[in-house]
Amino acid sequence: MTDIRIRINSKTYPAIGQAGKHQAIANLDLSMKAGEFVCLVGPSGCGKTTLLNITAGLDHDYDGEILLGSQHTHPRIGYVFQNPRLLPWRTVRENIELALDSAQSPDQIDPLLETMQLTRAQHVYPERLSLGMSRRVAIIRAFAVDPDLLLMDEPFVSLDAPTARQVRDLLLKLWRQRPHTVLFVTHDLREAIALADRLVFLSASPMRVLRELTVPIARNERHNEALIESYRQQLMNDYPEIRQLL
C-alpha cells in the first residue's frame, strides 16, 4: 500500500447554458496515508464526483497532479460508483469476475461473497436484486481487484436507514479483513463519523478543503449511535462553517 496525494489547481467545465467556464475545483490539496479511511463531506454539487473521477484517471482534463505512491507500478483502483452499474445480462458472480485481471483466481470471490452475505445470490441476475444487494455487489467488485486505492461515491444514498446501516456494517467488516486505503464520499455527517479515520470537509463550488479532522472515537465504539450523534453536535457547535455546508 502506498501514500496518496491529490493536488488539483483547477478543474473547469464549460458553463451550462451560457458562455464561459464553471470553476468546479480550485487549489485543492489532499493527502492520505496508506491504509487510511478518509471521508469527504460536502454539499451536493460541490465537485465530489468530479474529484473521484480525476483520481481514478477517468477525467484527464484538469490542472494538477495525482500521486499514487510509486509511479513505477500502475496503481490499482477500485471504484464504487453512486449508481451500482451492474451489467443486467450477467449474474452477480459474472459481474464481479469481469473486474478481475487474468492473474487473479475467480475462487477469491468466494470469501467476499460470504462476508457480504451474497453467497446464495451469486447466480441471480441484477434485476432480481434489491438496491441494498446491488450496492453490496458493487462493493465486492471494487474490493476484488485488491485495490491500492478504493474510491466510494455515496454508496449508501437512497437506501432506507436500517439497510444503509446494515451495508455500512458489512463494509466495515470487509475493510477490517482487507484494510485498503479508502476515499469515501458522503453528504451524511453521521455516516462519515461512523466510518472514517479522518473527515475532510469541502466547500461549495469551487470546491476546496475547508477543514480536516481526525475522528476521536475508537473503532470498537462506532456502533454507539449516541456517541456518534454527540460528536456530530460538537462539530456543529465548534465549527459554524460545517453547519452551513450540511
Ligand code: ADP
Ligand atoms: P457532487 O458529486 O459533489 O454532487 P459533481 O462533481 O457531480 O458534484 O459536480 C460539480 C459541479 O460541476 C456541479 O456544479 C455540476 O453541475 C458541474 N458538472 C459536473 N459534471 C459536469 C459536466 N460534465 N459538464 C458541465 N458541468 C458539470
Ligand code: MG
Ligand atoms: Mg456526486
